[in-house]
Amino acid sequence: MTTQTLTHVANPELAARWRRATEEPAWVRWTLIGVALTFLALFLVLPLLVVLYGAFEQGLQVWWAAISEPDALAAIRLSLLVVLIVVPINLVFGVAAAWAIAKFEFRGKPILISLIDMPFAISPVVVGLIFVILFGSQGWLGPWLAAHDMRIIFAVPGIVIVIAFGTMPFIARELIPLMQQQGKEEEEASLTLGASGWKTFWYVTLPNIKWGLIYGVILCNARALGEFGAVAVVSGRIRGETNTMPLHIEVLYNEYMFTAAFAVSSLLTGLALVTIAVKSFVEWLDERNRPAIASH
Amino acid sequence: MFFSAKQRRVIPGFGLTMGFSLLYLGFIFLIPVGGLLLYTSLMSWDEFWSAVSHPQVVASYKLSFGASLIGATINLVFGALVAWVLVRYRFPGKKIVDALVDLPFALPTAVAGIALVTLYASTGWVGQYLNVFGIRVAYSQLGVVIALTYIGLPFVVRTVQPVLEDLEAEREEASASLGASRFTTIRRVILPSLLPALLTGYALAFARAVGEYGSVVFISGNMPYRTEITPLLIVAKAEQYDYNGAAAIGTVMLVAAFLLLLLINGLQWWTQRRGL
Amino acid sequence: MSIEIDRVNKRFGDFVAVDNVSLTLNDGELTALLGPSGSGKTTLLRIIAGLEQPDSGRIRFHGQDTTDLHVSDRGVGFVFQHYALFKHMSVYENVAYGLTVRPRSQRPSKAEIRKKVMHLLEMVQLDWTADRLPSQLSGGQRQRIALARALAVEPKVLLLDEPFGALDAKVRAELRRWLRRLHDEIHVTSVFVTHDQEEALEVSDRVVVMNKGKVEQDGSPEQVYDNPANPFVYQFLGNVNLFHARVQDGVARIGSVSLAAPEYAGQRDSRALAYVRPHDIEVLGDRRDDALHAQIELVSVVGPTVRLELRTDNSESVVQAELTKHRFRELGLGQGSDAWIRPVNSRVFLEDGELQAG
Numbered sequence: 001m002t003t004q005t006l007t008h009v010a011n012p013e014l015a016a017r018w019r020r021a022t023e024e025p026a027w028v029r030w031t032l033i034g035v036a037l038t039f040l041a042l043f044l045v046l047p048l049l050v051v052l053y054g055a056f057e058q059g060l061q062v063w064w065a066a067i068s069e070p071d072a073l074a075a076i077r078l079s080l081l082v083v084l085i086v087v088p089i090n091l092v093f094g095v096a097a098a099w100a101i102a103k104f105e106f107r108g109k110p111i112l113i114s115l116i117d118m119p120f121a122i123s124p125v126v127v128g129l130i131f132v133i134l135f136g137s138q139g140w141l142g143p144w145l146a147a148h149d150m151r152i153i154f155a156v157p158g159i160v161i162v163i164a165f166g167t168m169p170f171i172a173r174e175l176i177p178l179m180q181q182q183g184k185e186e187e188e189a190s191l192t193l194g195a196s197g198w199k200t201f202w203y204v205t206l207p208n209i210k211w212g213l214i215y216g217v218i219l220c221n222a223r224a225l226g227e228f229g230a231v232a233v234v235s236g237r238i239r240g241e242t243n244t245m246p247l248h249i250e251v252l253y254n255e256y257m258f259t260a261a262f263a264v265s266s267l268l269t270g271l272a273l274v275t276i277a278v279k280s281f282v283e284w285l286d287e288r289n290r291p292a293i294a295s296h
Numbered sequence: 297m298f299f300s301a302k303q304r305r306v307i308p309g310f311g312l313t314m315g316f317s318l319l320y321l322g323f324i325f326l327i328p329v330g331g332l333l334l335y336t337s338l339m340s341w342d343e344f345w346s347a348v349s350h351p352q353v354v355a356s357y358k359l360s361f362g363a364s365l366i367g368a369t370i371n372l373v374f375g376a377l378v379a380w381v382l383v384r385y386r387f388p389g390k391k392i393v394d395a396l397v398d399l400p401f402a403l404p405t406a407v408a409g410i411a412l413v414t415l416y417a418s419t420g421w422v423g424q425y426l427n428v429f430g431i432r433v434a435y436s437q438l439g440v441v442i443a444l445t446y447i448g449l450p451f452v453v454r455t456v457q458p459v460l461e462d463l464e465a466e467r468e469e470a471s472a473s474l475g476a477s478r479f480t481t482i483r484r485v486i487l488p489s490l491l492p493a494l495l496t497g498y499a500l501a502f503a504r505a506v507g508e509y510g511s512v513v514f515i516s517g518n519m520p521y522r523t524e525i526t527p528l529l530i531v532a533k534a535e536q537y538d539y540n541g542a543a544a545i546g547t548v549m550l551v552a553a554f555l556l557l558l559l560i561n562g563l564q565w566w567t568q569r570r571g572l
Numbered sequence: 573m574s575i576e577i578d579r580v581n582k583r584f585g586d587f588v589a590v591d592n593v594s595l596t597l598n599d600g601e602l603t604a605l606l607g608p609s610g611s612g613k614t615t616l617l618r619i620i621a622g623l624e625q626p627d628s629g630r631i632r633f634h635g636q637d638t639t640d641l642h643v644s645d646r647g648v649g650f651v652f653q654h655y656a657l658f659k660h661m662s663v664y665e666n667v668a669y670g671l672t673v674r675p676r677s678q679r680p681s682k683a684e685i686r687k688k689v690m691h692l693l694e695m696v697q698l699d700w701t702a703d704r705l706p707s708q709l710s711g712g713q714r715q716r717i718a719l720a721r722a723l724a725v726e727p728k729v730l731l732l733d734e735p736f737g738a739l740d741a742k743v744r745a746e747l748r749r750w751l752r753r754l755h756d757e758i759h760v761t762s763v764f765v766t767h768d769q770e771e772a773l774e775v776s777d778r779v780v781v782m783n784k785g786k787v788e789q790d791g792s793p794e795q796v797y798d799n800p801a802n803p804f805v806y807q808f809l810g811n812v813n814l815f816h817a818r819v820q821d822g823v824a825r826i827g828s829v830s831l832a833a834p835e836y837a838g839q840r841d842s843r844a845l846a847y848v849r850p851h852d853i854e855v856l857g858d859r860r861d862d863a864l865h866a867q868i869e870l871v872s873v874v875g876p877t878v879r880l881e882l883r884t885d886n887s888e889s890v891v892q893a894e895l896t897k898h899r900f901r902e903l904g905l906g907q908g909s910d911a912w913i914r915p916v917n918s919r920v921f922l923e924d925g926e927l928q929a930g
Contacts, residue, residue: 022469
């Protein structure tokens with residue numbers, strides 16, 4: 001009986017070569033995978049490895065010495081200070097802008113979204129230049145600032161401002177599509193049940209956007225720590241004072257202290273890896289939740 | 297017909313959030329950008345023109361825009377390929393590869409810059425082999441292209457990926473059932489649906505590359521007329537307190553960025569309309 | 573608590589969503605707002621709730637003006653079409669939400685909240701789901717939780733927006749009977765929006781038919797079905813055939829068929845349209861003078877009933893008739909047969925411009 005049914009199966013060779021209408025032949029598939037992976041290995045993996053190799057080539061002690069010497073510590077401290085100021089401001093801005101854009105209809109909404117996008121397109125160098133022209137010693141407000149004994153350019157405030165400018169979009173861009181997709185029914189339900197606006201935001205909106213918010217904050221944090229072009233223009237590179245981590249890396253590299261440069265780089269690289277790991281995790285959560293939402 | 301005096305919105309917080317958003321945008325963005333444009337507009341036309349048309353500056357435009365165009369084109373081809381492979385095929389480590397695509401977006405540009413120059417220097421891991429064939433990457437225009445390709449890499453992949461995921465298999469099956477070969481189906485059915493997303497990614501990669509500074513300055517060597525990109529010239533002029541020259545070139549870059557953003561918005565609008 | 577809707581208007585840009593609507597909904601009644609999509613019924617419901625603001629007009633609850641009261645202070649229970657359950661909260665937390673967000677001074681104790689929530693969950697027969705997430709429930713279960721959540725704050729009025737719209741046919745039928753029974757128990761003034769005439773007729777005490785932002789008819793389900801106020805209501809509530817007729821002195825004539833139309837007793841000869849439901853058309857196998865000749869074009873058997881499509885001699889449109897399978901067998905007719913049809917019950921409306929004289 002069984003053997004009889006088996007004979008009904010067509011030529012096994014042909015059967016093995018059967019493929020779906022949406023598939024390419026195996027050799028095409030593997031060629032394309034090979035080319036893509038080679039490209040990515042060359043452009044993504046090798047730079048990553050070269051940083052880690054350069055940082056740890058001479059052992060953990062040298063690495064530790066490079067990141068714990070005073071100038072490096074000063075750069076790390078300054079970078080962290082900037083992040084502590086910039087990220088909360090951009091967090092508040094991101095939530096506020098996303099709330100206004102996602103929950104309300106108003107004229108000029110596309111223009112507002114484009115404005116939030118602008119820092120993506122503007123060269124960081126131009127951002128730095130703008131503030132030098134406004135606040136630099138030869139700039140418009142320079143003499144007034146000097147008369148009042150205030151420094152913005154070649155000082156911490158200038159660094160904070162240009163980084164805030166450059167990283168402004170990240171949290172907002174993460175939240176806007178997320179909140180638009182959530183709609184406003186849950187908020188309306190909460191209001192009909194007597195909750196105030198703040199309670200609605202806190203108990204209903206925030207839990208729904210939690211992971212997007214966390215990713216936005218981490219991305220904003222990574223970009224703020226890594227911002228280079230704009231800071232290069234406004235910082236003046238005063239060692240131990242206005243050097244952020246990327247500027248410190250540049251200084252070390254230009255002084256041929258490659259191992260130290262890579263050691264400090266390895267910290268920022270680790271942070272970048274954490275950032276993309278969090279992104280993958282958030283996307284995984286989103287995908288896991290999606291079928292449940294779709295069946296609503 | 298009469299209207300109530302006050303138009304009230306049911307969900308609270310519009311005034312607060314909109315007010316704060318506009319205030320912040322105004323202070324950190326609109327006023328400064330307006331300031332630069334005003335500063336430039338106060339210059340005489342001759343002064344502006346001689347600053348932006350100096351041969352050294354023109355050479356830098358050619359390099360910045362030319363290398364960005366080449367980099368974006370490389371990303372167009374390989375980005376589409378990577379997106380295709382990530383969406384359509386299964387292979388071990390796919391999740392990790394997918395995550396790594398965002399690396400150029402998250403890694404500080406200065407770190408990318410020193411990593412690339414170390415790789416492609418004549419003694420570097422890659423550079424030493426290219427050197428055998430007489431190809432120099434570091435401190436050449438090719439190096440600029442490599443750096444700009446690197447930082448633009450995520451854009452095409454990330455714009456094409458979702459569109460590719462949403463493509464219905466049925467359209468491909470319909471094409472195949474009508475007798476089209478796989479290659480014809482890809483060319484006539486899939487590629488046209490991807491076109492707006494591909495162009496959007498292309499424009500994004502290009503826009504990002506034109507303004508890039510950190511990852512380029514290490515590998516380019518910054519030789520005047522040869523490997524000097526426009527953002528570098530702006531930095532140099534600002535450091536020499538030549539604010540007029542810097543502002544003039546900065547304005548050119550700002551206008552270019554603005555036009556590119558308009559183009560990108562148009563393309564995104566097109567993508568969404570196509571998606572329906 | 574009665575709801576008074578007083579000359580309410582609402583437009584969105586050029587689109588008039590609610591056009592000068594006035595209605596009074598009585599205490600304890602279950603009212604259906606019935607209409608096609610875009611008829612303004614959902615907008616009207618959201619205006620009652622305070623989720624939209626009317627451009628003009630007032631809303632009063634039991635005589636008290638609530639038009640300018642914010643939705644969170646209005647004391648309405650609103651059940652959303654897609655439930656709008658809080659995804660990240662358990663069923664228990666969802667139902668308790670309205671109580672837990674109250675200011676501390678008005679908040680019941682934890683034990684009281686627990687008692688109340690469990691009581692509501694028992695009432696909707698879902699007490700066993702308390703610890704689950706909304707995503708683990710079926711559509712019908714989610715809808716009942718949404719209802720329990722709305723009832724937890726003891727609303728003065730209960731508003732439901734297409735409450736069964738997203739459910740499949742069987743669950744829908746069960747749930748609407750259940751809602752009817754529930755309403756009989758708790759007797760809170762309720763309004764629900766639907767585009768499904770069967771649902772409106774089955775569940776409600778009162779049906780308000782809306783079209784293009786206006787109220788077309790307002791009455792008990794029976795009144796609305798048996799005595800539609802105008803052609804729109806007639807067509808919206810079930811299938812209907814249209815016959816061109818002439819009306820004179822209380823008699824409507826369709827070809828050789830005469831029908832009584834006593835409401836037009838004093839009418840001079842005018843053009844009119846007669847509306848006849850398919851089951852009010854008698855189908856005969858033999859010629860009769862007071863019947864129209866027609867040919868059977870299509871026979872379809874749907875369970876116990878037979879639907880016929882017939883074409884009369886001078887009509888371009890098809891007449892639909894419905895009869896029992898038993899009766900159809902008796903007639904011995906089939907596709908292509910000649911038949912005679914006679915409207916046994918109809919409603920006549922004058923055509924536009926043919927005003928009644930006295």
